[in-house]
Amino acid sequence: xxxxxxxxxxNLIKKHNRLSEQKAFKYFIQTVSAVNFLHENNLIHRDxxxxxxxxxxxxxxxxxxFGWCVELSIGNRITFCGTYEYMAPExxxxxxxxxxxxxxxxxxxxxxxxxxxxxxxxxxxxxxxxIEENDNMDYSEIFKNIIKLQFKxxxxxxxxHCKDLIYSKFIHIKNN
Amino acid sequence: MDNKTRIKVKDxxxxxxxxxxxxxxxxxxxxxxxxxxxxxSGKRSNEDISEIxxxxxxxxxxxxxxxxxxxxxxxxxxxxxxxxxxxxxxxxSELLKAKxxxxxxxxxxxxxxxxxxxxxxxxxxHIxxxxxxxxxQQSSSINSNNALKNKFSTSNVLDKINSESLKSxxxxxxMSNEDFSLLQNNLKDDSLFDKVLNQVQSGKRPKxxxxxxxxxxxxxxxxxxxxxxxxxxxxxxxxxxxxxxxxKDEFRxxxxxxxxxxxxxxxxxxxxxxxxxxxxxxxxxxxxxxxxSKTMLSSKNIRHIYSPAKFISISHTSNIKYIIIYN
Numbered sequence: 022x023x024x025x026x027x028x029x030x031x032n033l034i035k036k037h038n039r040l041s042e043q044k045a046f047k048y049f050i051q052t053v054s055a056v057n058f059l060h061e062n063n064l065i066h067r068d069x070x071x072x073x074x075x076x077x078x079x080x081x082x083x084x085x086x087f088g089w090c091v092e093l094s095i096g097n098r099i100t101f102c103g104t105y106e107y108m109a110p111e112x113x114x115x116x117x118x119x120x121x122x123x124x125x126x127x128x129x130x131x132x133x134x135x136x137x138x139x140x141x142x143x144x145x146x147x148x149x150x151x152i153e154e155n156d157n158m159d160y161s162e163i164f165k166n167i168i169k170l171q172f173k174x175x176x177x178x179x180x181x182h183c184k185d186l187i188y189s190k191f192i193h194i195k196n197n
Numbered sequence: 198m199d200n201k202t203r204i205k206v207k208d209x210x211x212x213x214x215x216x217x218x219x220x221x222x223x224x225x226x227x228x229x230x231x232x233x234x235x236x237x238s239g240k241r242s243n244e245d246i247s248e249i250x251x252x253x254x255x256x257x258x259x260x261x262x263x264x265x266x267x268x269x270x271x272x273x274x275x276x277x278x279x280x281x282x283x284x285x286x287x288x289x290s291e292l293l294k295a296k297x298x299x300x301x302x303x304x305x306x307x308x309x310x311x312x313x314x315x316x317x318x319x320x321x322x323h324i325x326x327x328x329x330x331x332x333x334q335q336s337s338s339i340n341s342n343n344a345l346k347n348k349f350s351t352s353n354v355l356d357k358i359n360s361e362s363l364k365s366x367x368x369x370x371x372m373s374n375e376d377f378s379l380l381q382n383n384l385k386d387d388s389l390f391d392k393v394l395n396q397v398q399s400g401k402r403p404k405x406x407x408x409x410x411x412x413x414x415x416x417x418x419x420x421x422x423x424x425x426x427x428x429x430x431x432x433x434x435x436x437x438x439x440x441x442x443x444x445k446d447e448f449r450x451x452x453x454x455x456x457x458x459x460x461x462x463x464x465x466x467x468x469x470x471x472x473x474x475x476x477x478x479x480x481x482x483x484x485x486x487x488x489x490s491k492t493m494l495s496s497k498n499i500r501h502i503y504s505p506a507k508f509i510s511i512s513h514t515s516n517i518k519y520i521i522i523y524n
Contacts, residue, residue: 046218050210057206121203182214 025083030134031071039137039176042183048074049131051082056127060120063093069126070107071133093119105160106139113164132172132187135179140172 030048034040040048052074059066067089075083089102097117109125111118132140141163166172174184209215437445 043218043221046215050215050218053206053209057210060206120206124203124206124209127206127209180214180217182212182217186209186212186214 023077023083025075025077025085027076027078027080029072030074030076030082033076034071034133034137037137040134042135042179045131045134048082048134049127052084052130053127055082055084056123059090060123064090065093065098065120066090066123066126067098068103068107069123069130070104071130074130105163106141108164108167110168110170113167128187131183132174135183136175141166 052069056066056069066084066087068086069084073084073086075085077083091098091100097119099115099117101112101115103112103122103126107126107129109118109122112122129139129141174187204212433445433448437448
């Protein structure tokens with residue numbers, strides 16, 4: 022297996038607090054192409070987050086941790102899994118879901134790259150967001166934020182196209 | 198929240214935000230590559246590049262001026278070629294006249310040459326109607342053709358001499374093709390021509406430096422070696438055209454070491470006939486060789502196998518029963 026020695030995107034966000042639109046675009050589009058490959062092969066990653074996106078020596082993204090990755094050929098899934106802040110509302114509501122949960126996670130990722138924190142963070146949120154390791158954490162606030170879609174874009178310097186992508190394509194759904 | 202209306206990953210790639218950034222990125226890379234190419238080609242600084250961009254019009258003018266200069270040089274070059282060819286033509290015609298005087302060339306052949314010249318003149322007149330460049334190009338080719346045809350006509354003369362004068366040679370003298378070609382090559386030198394012809398007519402075989410087979414072979418070997426060295430040098434120059442002196446020296450050193458080791462190995466491998474026979478006998482203990490393989494396993498063939506080049510050629514025959522490799 023290839024040795025990736027440049028740390029994860031999570032470390033990078035922590036180090037720089039937030040990234041420029043151009044830099045965020047680079048990492049985001051590389052992640053999108055990786056996820057696109059999985060979806061084309063009928064697979065869902067189900068745990069997309071900056072910790073699972075590593076950076077190689079050329080500063081390119083490497084998607085890892087396929088522990089929750091499943092094939093979608095047998096129909097929609099219902100397993101409650103993933104990372105709280107990146108969970109799509111349908112998982113929290115325990116509804117059957119498909120590959121679109123990865124798209125939700127991509128939207129959250131783009132937000133986090135541009136802001137340095139996730140859109141649905143709780144006031145008590147910690148660095149470690151895994152379910153298994155944070156059993157005692159009060160995540161009801163995060164779930165509440167996700168279901169109510171309570172978040173806002175705190176950067177004025179972002180382009181309208183970028184805001185549109187976050188608001189209407191990933192997280193908010195246009196009311197038809 | 199309806200997950201069915203959420204965007205698909207594929208569609209993200211077509212979103213205006215992504216396309217805009219891609220365009221910007223492509224332009225950025227393009228400009229970077231362009232600048233790098235400019236820097237590499239002329240070893241110029243960024244300031245120089247901006248200066249070049251500002252002074253584009255001036256450069257165009259200069260280019261025109263340079264082009265004009267090049268044209269003049271080019272035309273001058275053709276004029277020089279013309280005058281040289283004129284000289285050669287004069288010399289050849291003088292030589293031909295001298296031969297006619299000496300009675301070595303029949304007037305029939307001369308007539309042929311004259312006709313040829315007439316034709317050429319007609320061609321030239323025709324070509325004069327075209328532009329200057331094409332005239333010069335075609336004229337030079339015609340002149341060279343003319344020279345070739347003159348040569349051809351003189352070789353016709355020799356054919357005639359060969360067929361007619363050689364008939365009068367004593368019966369015990371046979372002129373070989375080799376001798377004849379020598380005679381043909383030395384045709385221009387009249388004294389040598391006479392000398393050789395006299396020798397042939399008096400019944401002696403003409404002897405020149407190149408006549409012996411041995412010297413021919415050594416000359417061939419020399420030529421091959423020099424052409425090999427030339428090719429090697431060309432290959433070396435091509436490979437290291439962008440390298441500095443240190444790289445070249447390092448390669449040469451490595452090559453020398455390699456060649457020395459190879460030679461040492463080969464020396465080590467060539468053994469005496471007795472040693473090879475002994476090894477063969479040992480091998481024969483394990484497998485009884487067939488009649489065919491026995492022939493192959495003579496010490497002579499084994500010795501060939503030791504040489505890497507021979508090994509390749511022999512292996513293609515697929516007759517090898519044993520390949521002995523010594524470490």
